Amino acid sequence: MRFKRLDLNLLVALDHMLELRSVSAAADKMFMSQSAMSNALTRIRTYFDDPLLVQVGRQMNLTPRAEVLRPAIRDILVRIEATIDTELEFHPDQSTRVFNIVLSDYTMRVLMPHVLAVGEAQDATVRFNLIPQTDAPYTLLEKGEVDLLVTPEPFTSRDHPSSLLFEDEYVVVACKNGPYGKAVLDLAAFEAASHVVMVPPNNAGAIEYGFLESAGIKRKADVRTFSFSNLPYLVAGTSRVATVHKRLAELVAGKNDLDIHPLPFEAQPLQQMIQWHAYRDLDPGISWLRSTFEMAAARMASHSPDQ
Numbered sequence: 001m002r003f004k005r006l007d008l009n010l011l012v013a014l015d016h017m018l019e020l021r022s023v024s025a026a027a028d029k030m031f032m033s034q035s036a037m038s039n040a041l042t043r044i045r046t047y048f049d050d051p052l053l054v055q056v057g058r059q060m061n062l063t064p065r066a067e068v069l070r071p072a073i074r075d076i077l078v079r080i081e082a083t084i085d086t087e088l089e090f091h092p093d094q095s096t097r098v099f100n101i102v103l104s105d106y107t108m109r110v111l112m113p114h115v116l117a118v119g120e121a122q123d124a125t126v127r128f129n130l131i132p133q134t135d136a137p138y139t140l141l142e143k144g145e146v147d148l149l150v151t152p153e154p155f156t157s158r159d160h161p162s163s164l165l166f167e168d169e170y171v172v173v174a175c176k177n178g179p180y181g182k183a184v185l186d187l188a189a190f191e192a193a194s195h196v197v198m199v200p201p202n203n204a205g206a207i208e209y210g211f212l213e214s215a216g217i218k219r220k221a222d223v224r225t226f227s228f229s230n231l232p233y234l235v236a237g238t239s240r241v242a243t244v245h246k247r248l249a250e251l252v253a254g255k256n257d258l259d260i261h262p263l264p265f266e267a268q269p270l271q272q273m274i275q276w277h278a279y280r281d282l283d284p285g286i287s288w289l290r291s292t293f294e295m296a297a298a299r300m301a302s303h304s305p306d307q
Contacts, residue, residue, distance in 0.1 A: 078144035
């Protein structure tokens with residue numbers, strides 16, 4: 001199909017080349033020969049009268065024209081994909097659809113088991129592909145690479161619909177037999193303690209760094225890990241402390257002889273959101289997925305250890 005003398009099939013090839021910055025990698029992704037992809041690039045360059053991709057050393061860089069085209073082409077293709085893929089009806093007990101979901105390891109630990117249980121109760125035959133959080137997860141949504149984000153409010157995009165899934169407060173965990181076990185943990189003790197902290201993988205952000213910095217509070221971090229959900233386990237049996245979400249602390253405290261302390265300073269609770277692409281707003285499959293996560297959040301609250 002052509003539009004204004006442009007073969008629209010070339011847009012898919014161009015999208016892959018601009019994303020991967022490689023002719024050979026784009027050819028592999030589209031199951032084409034490298035010569036066929038090179039020919040497609042030549043035709044695209046001729047149409048736009050611009051090289052688009054230029055060799056600089058061992059890598060290919062985008063020209064200014066390509067940088068302008070890149071988000072527009074991705075948006076066009078996502079819109080087409082959403083239109084073609086959207087089903088008029090969705091039956092979770094008959095569908096084999098794969099839902100790609102971005103979430104943190106904390107959400108994986110406290111919420112995802114409830115999501116799977118809710119789906120199981122509906123005899124859902126769908127599949128879930130769980131993807132780790134990045135520093136800007138909404139970019140994956142905008143590219144059409146994921147169906148749902150489960151992420152703190154600061155990491156959502158204003159360009160797409162979202163809703164509050166649940167809230168959680170921050171607490172401090174410490175070993176019961178350690179110096180900060182049963183003792184009152186005030187701000188001076190918090191700053192003097194040795195902390196286990198999470199350094200987010202994939203350049204993802206961590207909310208607690210923001211409110212600690214804004215409050216001018218310093219932590220002495222002598223253990224750093226990539227996994228937030230493992231912080232309480234790394235505190236167990238030591239004199240260290242860790243700042244974690246209350247739901248996570250309640251899940252593991254009893255089995256690991258941990259005490260849970262309130263934060264010795266004011267902090268806004270975590271607001272965990274779900275977000276989906278605006279083009280998928282009327283997709284019945286996405287509507288079911290959102291509903292499933294909402295029911296899972298309600299189930300999680302009813303199963304809380306302090307209920």
